[in-house]
Amino acid sequence: MKTRSDSGPVLDKGDVLLEARGLSKGFPGVWEHLILDQLDFDVRSGEVHTLLGENGAGKTVIANILSGYYEKTEGEIRVKGKLVHFRSPREGLAHGIAMVHQELMLVPAFTVAENIMVGLDAPLFSYGIAGVEKRIQRLVERYGLQVDPKARVEDLSAGQQQRVEILKVLFHEPEVLLLDEPTSLLTPSEADQLFVVLRAMADDGKGIVFISHKMREVFAVSDRVTVLKLGKTQGTCQIAETNEDELTRRTFGETVPDYMERPEVAHEELALNTIEMVPSGLEKKPNSQGISLKIRCGEIMGLAGVSGNGQTELIEAVTGLVPPASGEVWILNADMTGRTPKEFIERGVAHIPERRREIGIVEQMHVAENVVLKDYRKTPFSKNTVLRHQQISSHAEKIVEKFNALVPDLWQTECRILSGGNIQRLILGRETWRKPPVIIASHPTEGLDAKAIRHTWELFLALRAEGSAVLLVSEDLDEIMSLSDRIAVMFEGKIMGIVDGKGADREILGHWMAGGTASAA
Amino acid sequence: MSSPSSWIRNLTPITESLLAGVVGLVIGAFIMLAFGYNPLAAYRSLFVGSVGSVYSWAELFANATPLILTALTFAIAMRGGLFNIGAEGQLYMGALAAVSVSLLHLPAPFNWIVAILAAMVAGMIWSLPVALLKLGRGVHEVISTIMFNWIAHFFAFYLIANVLTDPQRGERTIAVSESARLTRVFPDATLSSGLFISLVTVGVIFFLLWRTSTGFEIRSVGYNPHASHYAGISIRKQVLRVFLIGGAIAGLAGAIVVMGRPPYYAVLSGLPQLVNLGFDGIGVAMIGRNHPIGIVFAAIFFGGLMTGGRIMQFDPGVPFELVRVIQGVIILALAIPELRRLFFLARERLAGRK
Numbered sequence: 001m002k003t004r005s006d007s008g009p010v011l012d013k014g015d016v017l018l019e020a021r022g023l024s025k026g027f028p029g030v031w032e033h034l035i036l037d038q039l040d041f042d043v044r045s046g047e048v049h050t051l052l053g054e055n056g057a058g059k060t061v062i063a064n065i066l067s068g069y070y071e072k073t074e075g076e077i078r079v080k081g082k083l084v085h086f087r088s089p090r091e092g093l094a095h096g097i098a099m100v101h102q103e104l105m106l107v108p109a110f111t112v113a114e115n116i117m118v119g120l121d122a123p124l125f126s127y128g129i130a131g132v133e134k135r136i137q138r139l140v141e142r143y144g145l146q147v148d149p150k151a152r153v154e155d156l157s158a159g160q161q162q163r164v165e166i167l168k169v170l171f172h173e174p175e176v177l178l179l180d181e182p183t184s185l186l187t188p189s190e191a192d193q194l195f196v197v198l199r200a201m202a203d204d205g206k207g208i209v210f211i212s213h214k215m216r217e218v219f220a221v222s223d224r225v226t227v228l229k230l231g232k233t234q235g236t237c238q239i240a241e242t243n244e245d246e247l248t249r250r251t252f253g254e255t256v257p258d259y260m261e262r263p264e265v266a267h268e269e270l271a272l273n274t275i276e277m278v279p280s281g282l283e284k285k286p287n288s289q290g291i292s293l294k295i296r297c298g299e300i301m302g303l304a305g306v307s308g309n310g311q312t313e314l315i316e317a318v319t320g321l322v323p324p325a326s327g328e329v330w331i332l333n334a335d336m337t338g339r340t341p342k343e344f345i346e347r348g349v350a351h352i353p354e355r356r357r358e359i360g361i362v363e364q365m366h367v368a369e370n371v372v373l374k375d376y377r378k379t380p381f382s383k384n385t386v387l388r389h390q391q392i393s394s395h396a397e398k399i400v401e402k403f404n405a406l407v408p409d410l411w412q413t414e415c416r417i418l419s420g421g422n423i424q425r426l427i428l429g430r431e432t433w434r435k436p437p438v439i440i441a442s443h444p445t446e447g448l449d450a451k452a453i454r455h456t457w458e459l460f461l462a463l464r465a466e467g468s469a470v471l472l473v474s475e476d477l478d479e480i481m482s483l484s485d486r487i488a489v490m491f492e493g494k495i496m497g498i499v500d501g502k503g504a505d506r507e508i509l510g511h512w513m514a515g516g517t518a519s520a521a
Numbered sequence: 522m523s524s525p526s527s528w529i530r531n532l533t534p535i536t537e538s539l540l541a542g543v544v545g546l547v548i549g550a551f552i553m554l555a556f557g558y559n560p561l562a563a564y565r566s567l568f569v570g571s572v573g574s575v576y577s578w579a580e581l582f583a584n585a586t587p588l589i590l591t592a593l594t595f596a597i598a599m600r601g602g603l604f605n606i607g608a609e610g611q612l613y614m615g616a617l618a619a620v621s622v623s624l625l626h627l628p629a630p631f632n633w634i635v636a637i638l639a640a641m642v643a644g645m646i647w648s649l650p651v652a653l654l655k656l657g658r659g660v661h662e663v664i665s666t667i668m669f670n671w672i673a674h675f676f677a678f679y680l681i682a683n684v685l686t687d688p689q690r691g692e693r694t695i696a697v698s699e700s701a702r703l704t705r706v707f708p709d710a711t712l713s714s715g716l717f718i719s720l721v722t723v724g725v726i727f728f729l730l731w732r733t734s735t736g737f738e739i740r741s742v743g744y745n746p747h748a749s750h751y752a753g754i755s756i757r758k759q760v761l762r763v764f765l766i767g768g769a770i771a772g773l774a775g776a777i778v779v780m781g782r783p784p785y786y787a788v789l790s791g792l793p794q795l796v797n798l799g800f801d802g803i804g805v806a807m808i809g810r811n812h813p814i815g816i817v818f819a820a821i822f823f824g825g826l827m828t829g830g831r832i833m834q835f836d837p838g839v840p841f842e843l844v845r846v847i848q849g850v851i852i853l854a855l856a857i858p859e860l861r862r863l864f865f866l867a868r869e870r871l872a873g874r875k
Contacts, residue, residue: 359748
């Protein structure tokens with residue numbers, strides 16, 4: 001570690017500390033588009049510069065590249081005008097660039113000072129614990145971080161642990177601090193305290209990059225804000241020169257999606273009905289509420305929301321993957337609360353999962369096996385537990401053909417070598433061929449090309465016409481607005497409101513997604 | 522897109538196993554040189570001793586017979602994502618159960634079948650607590666199987682000395698009744714029809730794993746428990762299944778040893794004819810890549826090392842421990858491709874792939 005004096009280097013306010021030009025990043029095979037596309041970004045001394053965008057917009061990736069965790073595919077990065085190329089976070093740190101990750105990476109049984117020593121490389125023995133504690137104390141006082149260096153981490157609250165993470169990087173005297181959604185674990189008042197700290201660090205001449213998707217926070221702390229959408233910047237502006245409506249529009253897009261016209265399907269029967277249901281994992285959140293969501297047969301319900309607001313937990317509850325903490329789940333007039341995933345499948349609940357590689361398929365098994373992952377135990381695919389390969393083959397062939405999946409061989413190809421888009425095609429085929437009465441679809445078109453997206457939308461409408469109910473969970477408002485008969489918005493585990501899909505007001509949805517309480521006109 | 526040939530694809534690591542075998546023999550040669558033995562002479566007698574005559578072939582297969590079964594026990598658990606190293610203890614219990622059946626003095630055509638079934642049930646019973654501890658209390662199977670191996674070890678000593686003791690010879694159990702003994706294939710060699718029982722078991726497990734919904738579930742859970750849960754497969758059920766099937770096979774191995782290996786047809790104090798068969802099965806399964814067919818060849822290889830290794834002691838005077846060293850090096854060499862994979866994975870991660 002380079003030891004700089006504790007007073008820090010003298011910086012002129014307004015100097016550009018870190019600058020990226022034409023930054024691009026692709027994850028070949030995982031995403032069919034670039035995750036960052038020709039991005040320009042800079043941060044200056046004395047400012048808090050917020051990166052605002054939906055999940056998947058590329059905010060975390062930028063921070064990871066700027067701090068040396070990821071390598072860029074294209075573009076250049078300059079630190080105080082000097083061209084740099086980081087091959088590791090350590091090199092970033094040596095140039096004064098530090099990142100605080102979203103997740104906490106602390107050893108619970110260690111004290112604050114011990115945790116910070118873990119990150120110091122060379123002088124493990126020459127740096128006595130007392131000296132470390134003293135330095136921590138000085139940093140604590142300088143920025144108002146309020147942590148006892150001798151306290152054990154496991155005794156600290158999430159907010160205090162977050163401060164330890166910040167102290168950990170502050171110890172290296174960085175000039176630029178990148179914080180990836182640092183408020184996700186904090187209560188609103190803890191977040192406000194964090195903002196005071198960020199301001200103090202900026203006033204000290206550091207450049208702060210603050211990543212968030214919450215509008216309230218953006219206005220509480222930023223000097224400038226850059227909006228990201230699908231890896232592209234939607235412009236940078238001074239916070240004083242913008243307002244919430246404008247940022248919402250930039251974040252969630254402006255184009256009016258074409259609502260896909262469809263005939264009225266009048267079913268009274270409820271396909272999916274949750275009664276005051278609190279999904280497991282949400283019950284510990286402050287003021288958690290029961291979710292009562294009713295979807296009729298022949299109806300597409302869009303569930304909009306920035307991911308991480310309880311959608312995953314809701315899906316786990318209505319597919320039987322994790323029983324809810326309280327309340328009831330009914331499928332087609334049967335109480336399914338506490339039933340197994342198998343019983344949900346047999347009741348007719350299809351599930352197109354979000355994490356398709358991790359959950360949707362068994363990567364090491366072959367294409368044909370994955371196509372019958374939920375049907376292998378039923379006729380005609382097995383008889384008296386003996387698998388019937390002929391039947392499986394011809395069925396898999398049909399699915400592959402119908403969904404245009406690019407598959408070298410049904411029995412030779414392991415699913416792990418397929419691209420995300422092709423895996424999604426197989427999953428869509430597997431989950432819909434039986435025309436299930438309930439379809440839970442999470443980001444069903446992510447990774448697909450425009451033509452396949454269109455096909456998928458048409459497929460959902462066709463299934464709807466035959467009486468299937470669809471719960472469409474997506475962050476893509478365009479998709480939700482094109483497909484949904486009704487749209488519900490989820491924020492922090494709660495349904496903020498439900499509107500009709502036809503003629504839905506994008507701005508109201510955006511407000512709800514950001515935690516606003518504006519009411520539909 | 523023709524008929525399934527997944528088993529061929531599963532055998533492609535065949536080259537890796539062969540290479541590991543060569544590496545093991547080469548390093549073994551250097552070790553022999555270092556200790557002043559002539560590796561060429563040693564390997565010559567190893568080779569001649571294991572495959573030089575019909576008799577040695579028969580001994581080789583006799584040694585391979587129980588290893589095939591204990592390797593299957595380990596392999597089926599690995600396929601299901603579990604690390605079952607309890608074959609050793611289950612094997613002891615199977616052998617003792619097979620011996621104790623002869624106390625019943627059953628009529629001839631049935632007693633060998635009853636003995637084999639009793640051994641399989643004993644193996645299953647011995648693996649059941651391991652499965653229940655895992656399901657009920659989350660106890661890792663490596664810990665519990667090691668503990669149950671030792672319990673079986675000393676329980677076997679107790680039974681040999683106090684319960685199943687031969688009235689004439691205190692250091693061994695009563696012998697398996699003559700009508701229950703497995704037929705010897707060659708007059709002088711120890712090879713018995715147990716080999717065919719082993720090979721049939723190989724076929725059954727192969728069929729089970731790749732041609733039945735049960736095997737589908739086991740493999741699916743082994744590869745990806747999350748996706749299996751999503752697909753409606755009960756993970757708990759597979760844990761139970763894998764341990765019970767494995768226990769039955771290990772118990773069968775014990776029965777075959779005691780019913781098919783002359784001259785004693787009894788379990789001796791100290792368990793000399795049983796000790797390590799369960800652990801060697803782990804090595805066999807690893808060399809055979811946890812594939813039933815691969816296991817047969819790996820067991821033949823191990824059987825050859827054991828048979829020829831004895832000859833190696835007489836002639837060039839190389840201690841049997843060196844055969845053990847070679848076995849160890851081969852198993853270590855097998856880990857190299859896996860290390861390589863991990864290395865590339867780590868590099869990809871660093872390059873920023875999610």
